[in-house]
Amino acid sequence: MRIGVDVGGTNTDAVLMDQGKVLAWTKQPTSADVETGVADAIRSILSQSGVSPARIASVTIGTTHFVNALVERRELDRVGVLRLASPSGEALPPLTGWPRDLVECIDRRCYLLPGGYEVDGREMASLDENALRAAAVELRDDGVTAIAITCAFSPINAEMEHRAAAIVRESHPDATITLSSEIGRIGFIERENSAILNAALTTLARRVVRSFARACAAIGVSAPLYISQNDGTLASATQAEAYPVMTMGSGPTNSMRGAAFLSGLGDAIVMDVGGTTTDIGALSSGYPRESAISADIGGVRTNFRMPDVLAIGLGGGTRVHLDPALYGATELDEAAFRIGPDSLGYRLAQEGMLFGGNTLTTSDLARLAGIVSFGSADGLPVLSSTVLAALQARMRTMLEDGVDRMKTARGAVPVLAVGGGNFLIPDDLRGVSQVIRPPHAEVANAVGAAIAQAGAQVERVISYEAMDREAAIEHVAQLAREQVLTNGGDPATLATVDIEETPLSYLPGRAVQVRVRVVADLLPPPSIGASHAA
Incomplete structure (x- = not known):
């Protein structure tokens, strides 16, 4: 049995489902502290159905809290922005085009540092490790713990971002770091914006997701907690804390997935x-x-x-x-x-x-x-x-x-x-x-x-001259399948739902951006599976 909850600005909706059948549902007022409204909704459907909390295999929650926080300019962290793209990437400073009130809310600290790659993956400039350490120390001394790191063309080669994150953690152990390569696509400014927004939501994400966990624990539900993402798939509680921006479009997505399932x-x-x-x-x-x-x-x-x-x-x-x-x-x-x-x-x-x-x-x-x-x-x-x-x-x-x-x-x-x-x-x-x-x-x-499933989307830039097309697509698909299994997917239900190829005519070697999306049903927790088998 699975519980689904959607926390909106007005109501918190919850359903209890067993093998695709709705056993109970409710609408409860969304509470100011989040936790109370979620607990009341889950308690209501368990009471209606007479189902024991121990029989719940998973709880999935969709929430609008993060997008509302950005729109309303509230509960946002100060952000340190490390851009690895100098000297060529200095024409447009970070946060160019942002609304002034939002810029003031996050009170950013920006550092333009050498680094980055060319579009074909060649190094554009060497990483300045000393400058990175100095920036990390300044942010640490200023009390800024949310840090966004963006490197030119890091979706093609993320090595420099990962090295920069390791250097920052050495000098600033309390830092929570967002890497742009793990969130956005190739476009530099939009990807950097995404990373900064994610970093600004760090504290709020931690508080909201943990309040969901407390709400479940308060009524005896010990099943795994998931947060629904923009694409209709699931993120673990830990992933949602790290990448709250990936859940901001989950409200409409949940409604569309639910509509498809019910109809x-x-x-x-x-x-x-x-x-x-x-x-x-x-x-x-x-x-x-x-x-x-x-x-x-x-x-x-x-x-x-x-x-x-x-x-x-x-x-x-x-x-x-x-x-x-x-x-x-x-x-x-x-x-x-x-x-x-x-x-x-x-x-x-x-x-x-x-x-x-x-x-x-x-x-x-x-x-x-x-x-x-x-x-x-x-x-x-x-x-x-x-x-x-x-x-x-x-x-x-x-x-x-x-x-x-x-x-x-x-x-x-x-x-x-x-x-x-x-x-x-x-x-x-x-x-x-x-x-x-x-x-x-x-x-x-x-x-x-x-009904949300475990899922993953992987994209890579590949030369069809260096690798056969079918082999290239299979390589990217395999990476996506591995991520799905890591996220708790059932190997028996793995399915590729989308393959997209975008030729990059400005690159040599018949370069193509390949994007593959894979989903799978969740594996039940061992105790649930054992009880069913018995």
Whole structure:
């Protein structure tokens, strides 16, 4: 049995699953201390099902805490930035183009040092070990423990970054070091940005992940703890503490994976409607389509793996801006009203008209239209049919435009409607073949976390003149398989889900960037497997 939890800004959703079947599920308010809300959610599903904590094989948690911290500019560490690319890599200093308030939050200390490689792997400049030691001592004396090291073309050759990290640790034993080669792709600035953001989240990641572990331990669940990543695969608690940026897109990813699992469809558009936004993504063979462009996180361009997701300002708590004098209008100009993008979020239960408040929201419109039955209709305004139809038409247009923006080909496509606010999605939309609401759609995000697999993605630049194409792909795939097994994957379920080849025409020798992604089901803990065998 596996537990999946998704910690959102408003609700914490949890499911208990046994061999693909949902045994229990719940939605609990997200607590300020994280730990309490997660513990309450897990305790609730165990109580519903009567299942002993000892029977749980794994707990997987998805969280928005890290991306929220960056967006809200809170709980970020001071960062020491070591760039190994001088003298040629000094044209654009680190953090160029970053929002000023974010730069001030991390209070960075930057060092531009000799080093790096050319695009073909040749050394560009020798590493200056004395300068590195001096920088490490300065950072140690200044109390900066989060350090990001970036070397030119380190995804092709990471040796210099690893040597630099070893030197820094000699002089600064308390340092927590992020290497850009372990996070981002070849693009230098975006990769450096990713490493800096990861370093800034060091303390928060440690606190949040350990609070999840305490929440599980408090109710007697001793199963392994995993954190879901951007690509729908799992990271161990230790990996998540080291690489929090790899989990920042896990919310939409979990919803899409859960939608695919619950519906049985591998190729579709997923619309996940929460309290504040509707996240629209595309499924390809059961996995989220990966973004082909640099992801913007908190105003910073990055290049680590992220799902291709479009977020629109329409959710269950989205405010409807309409003058009360127009509630009974028989004609309504489009300029006379606005839907969103602001939302009541977690305040919906206090300020929404359905719950006795004074703010008109999209949930109120759904109740007036007879789509939902929750809340009380006593406090709702009387809207004319003209006004209600105009507001619903605007929401429909927002959703249809979102689907069109995510489609890659002409023709109607199926849409999977999930999330607590999926009632806002009409049963018929332009450009959509059918709208499917799978069972347990409200907690598809937690289902996605529960079914997540161990995975790994490895990319290498290889010359097809030096190595046969099939042998090269197999070499990269084998590296990915080894990582999956290290992450707890079952050898019997190893599967290659994606192979991507990108010719690098500016390099000699028919150079190609080969990227291979492999997944596998988790191996059950020995005690669980033994009890099943018995």
